[in-house]
Amino acid sequence: MTMFDVVVVGGGPSGATAAEDLARSGHAVALLDRDGRIKPCGGAIPPRLMQDFAITDDQLVAKVTTARMISPSGRRVDIPIENGFVGMVDRKYFDPFLRNRAEEAGAHRFTGTYLRIEREGKKRFVIYRDKDSGEERKLQTRLIIGADGARSKVARQQVPGGNRIPYVLAYHEIIEAPEATDTYDPMRCDVVYDGAISPDFYGWVFPHGSTTSVGMGTILPEVNLKEATKALRLASGLADCKTLRREGAPIPLKPLRFWDNANDVVLAGDAAGVVAPSSGEGIYYAMVGGRVAATAAAATLVSGRITDLALARRLFMKEHKQVFKVLGAMQNAYYRSDSRRERFVSLCHDIDVQKLTFEAYMNKKLVAARPMAHLKIGIKNLSHLTGLVRETYV
Known part of the structure; x- marks a missing residue:
């Protein structure tokens, strides 16, 4: 039986990215995916995703x-x-492109449905049902990345809190x-x-x-x-x-508190809950989640320290925690009622709001270059929430 360094469960943008990164760095990787499933998705991706993950215009x-x-x-x-x-x-074409790219980088593809993880002493096996034969098969591995979606079976079975997303x-x-x-x-x-x-x-x-x-x-x-x-x-x-x-x-609403089991499993993408609040944007954050999971897995394989699996969440939150916090606050403030939604759309008239919103979207970070604009937006936001701004509905 082939011994893999990592088995990646799930072949969406997150899992395919993790598999490709690990394969390109010389690790033995298995990518297990059900295949044939198309996730409902608006399909929006920012320019930064195209830059960070080498996505060319022909995929648009x-x-x-x-x-x-x-x-x-x-x-x-x-x-x-x-x-x-x-x-x-279009996810119908984009996801297979990412899986094929991972395979071209050296990942081994397997098609089937994940069932469970079995451990025999220090040996670990991912058990799955093969799509063609319907038989149970196993993949021996050192580590597992769970990238199998918002209702992740890997998360529910292996990670604390993974059943409560x-x-x-x-x-x-x-x-x-x-x-x-x-x-x-x-x-x-x-x-x-x-x-x-x-x-x-x-x-x-x-x-x-x-x-x-x-x-x-x-x-x-x-x-x-x-x-x-x-x-x-x-x-x-x-x-x-x-x-x-x-x-x-399903689309997850909040990142999980734990992304690993402090042993041999780390989560990525929707399985870890990394979808932006308010917007529901997930493709970029899924691919970043796959990358940091691959980084954590590679570090663990080199060091032998299981604590390095926690790098995935730390690296992600270091760059994106503040954006998630702001978007979450916006969703809680404005999505409660139609009167609040009316005020939110009214706020979008503001040129400062428009510019900073799309700068943040395209660059995936809060832009701090114009402090006065941030102050003005804060005052306008408070005015809308408190009703100081009179609305004229048209």
């Missing part, structure tokens, strides 16, 4: 240059993305894109903050070139996701567009 299905915020009353605020763009990918249920429909109209622009993302669509999150219309992703998310189980998406399509003038596929999945 569209480039977005404007974001439109839509309030419960129908108010529209168009925010131009100055000096940049939002890249759009809160999540939003997301659903979208991929439809044939219509011609450009007053309500649809193939270079614009629409974000709909309306309690009739989602009482605690948002709806979206994201262009994918010849197709479009239309969907929404909510943490409330009583909300009918398909009916809400139907209402969103009707409101967006997309009701008559042909539906190509429908997909649903």
